[in-house]
Each structure stands twice: as structure tokens, then as C-alpha cells.
Amino acid sequence: MGRVESGRVAQRVIGGLYAITPDEPDTAQLLRKVRLVLQGGARVLQYRNKTADAGLRQEQAIALRKLTNEFSVPLIINDNVLLAKLADADGVHLGGEDGSVAAARAVLGSAKLIGVSCYNRIALAHEAVRLGADYVAFGSFFASTVKPEAVAASLDLLRQAQREIAVPKVAIGGITAHNGAQLLEAGADALAVISAVFSVPDIQDAARQFSNLKFQ
Numbered sequence: 669m670g671r672v673e674s675g676r677v678a679q680r681v682i683g684g685l686y687a688i689t690p691d692e693p694d695t696a697q698l699l700r701k702v703r704l705v706l707q708g709g710a711r712v713l714q715y716r717n718k719t720a721d722a723g724l725r726q727e728q729a730i731a732l733r734k735l736t737n738e739f740s741v742p743l744i745i746n747d748n749v750l751l752a753k754l755a756d757a758d759g760v761h762l763g764g765e766d767g768s769v770a771a772a773r774a775v776l777g778s779a780k781l782i783g784v785s786c787y788n789r790i791a792l793a794h795e796a797v798r799l800g801a802d803y804v805a806f807g808s809f810f811a812s813t814v815k816p817e818a819v820a821a822s823l824d825l826l827r828q829a830q831r832e833i834a835v836p837k838v839a840i841g842g843i844t845a846h847n848g849a850q851l852l853e854a855g856a857d858a859l860a861v862i863s864a865v866f867s868v869p870d871i872q873d874a875a876r877q878f879s880n881l882k883f884q
Contacts, residue, residue, distance in 0.1 A: 684711030708875025808841025830855025
């Protein structure tokens with residue numbers, strides 16, 4: 669698969685509820701929760717665990733690869749290009765200090781998806797796309813319990829990105845099923861969520877509420 673085709677794949681698969689895993693040390697519990705969020709309609713899963721050691725991350729990533737295959741949902745690995753390759757994930761998501769798009773592409777090849785965090789800076793998004801990113805993420809749009817120190821992004825930024833950025837745009841930060849609609853109206857293709865689906869009593873229903881929003 670070449671870069672043009674990879675971009676077309678991103679347009680198809682990066683959208684809807686983009687669920688990001690919580691830091692869960694119990695792999696069986698993690699799989700239970702993720703199964704519920706997938707049953708609720710999540711269309712992308714990102715594996716993120718900032719507290720696990722390398723062995724646990726590898727165990728969980730491989731287990732999630734099997735589970736996401738069952739649901740035909742793409743698996744994206746946060747930060748770790750080598751783990752994405754080891755687990756045969758569908759791609760990697762890079763933050764501001766996680767290495768370059770070119771370096772990730774050299775390891776993963778042209779067929780995998782690379783997403784880049786662009787925070788509240790449209791210039792970063794333009795540069796990421798120029799370097800070959802398949803999708804970009806902006807945020808935080810609302811106060812986030814996971815990243816309370818995150819920079820603030822505006823609806824106007826999303827509107828500008830909708831006009832200027834051709835690849836899928838992911839919104840993140842304090843998003844709920846109630847405030848997510850305005851982000852979609854402003855131009856977001858996907859809503860990235862952790863707490864609003866994983867830190868609630870009924871995970872499947874929470875995911876379903878997001879899935880019922882009017883995504884583009």
C-alpha cells in the first residue's frame with residue numbers, strides 16, 4: 669500500500685468515537701472494558717498506558733490487537749513506534765516529543781497510519797501533513813482530568829482546520845456526549861475520549877451515546 673492509498677484508508681477509518689485506553693494494570697480488566705466500548709460502537713482504539721512497564725505494554729498491545737481484529741477496528745499505539753510494529757497495530761500516534769513522522773514511517777512502512785498531536789497550533793498540523801501524517805489531533809477543547817495542564821484549543825481552530833487540512837481531524841480533551849456535537853459541527857471527524865467512556869458505570873452505553881452523534 670502506498671502513501672496515497674494510506675491517506676485514503678485514514679479518511680475511511682479515522683472517524684467516529686476514537687476511544688483511548690485508561691492506565692489499567694489488569695489485562696483481563698482492560699480487555700473487558702475495551703470489549704464493551706467496541707460493542708458500544710467505538711470505531712478506533714488507541715492503546716495508551718503511561719504507567720505500565722515494557723512487558724505489560726507488550727502483553728496488552730498484543731491482546732488488544734486480537735480483540736480489535738475481532739471487531740474490525742483499527743488499533744493505534746500511543747507514542748511507541750516499536751511497540752506498534754511488534755503488535756502489528758494499524759498505526760501509531762505521536763505527541764510533540766515522540767519522534768518524527770519520517771522516523772515512524774521508516775519503521776512502520778507506508779501501509780500504517782501515523783497520527784500527530786498538534787495541540788492548538790494549525791501550523792503544526794500543516795507541517796505534520798506535509799511530512800506525511802495520516803491524521804492530526806487538536807485539543808484540549810474542554811477541561812481534562814487526564815491532562816489538566818493541557819493547552820486550550822478553540823472551535824475556531826477546528827473551523828480553520830476544516831477549511832485548510834485535508835486529512836482527518838481528531839478532537840480531544842474533556843469531551844462528553846453532550847459537548848461533542850459542537851466539535852463535530854466545527855469540523856472534527858473523530859472524538860477522542862478516555863474518561864467519558866471508561867470511567868463510568870455503563871461503558872457500553874456511554875460509547876453508544878457517542879456513536880449516536882452525527883459524525884461526518
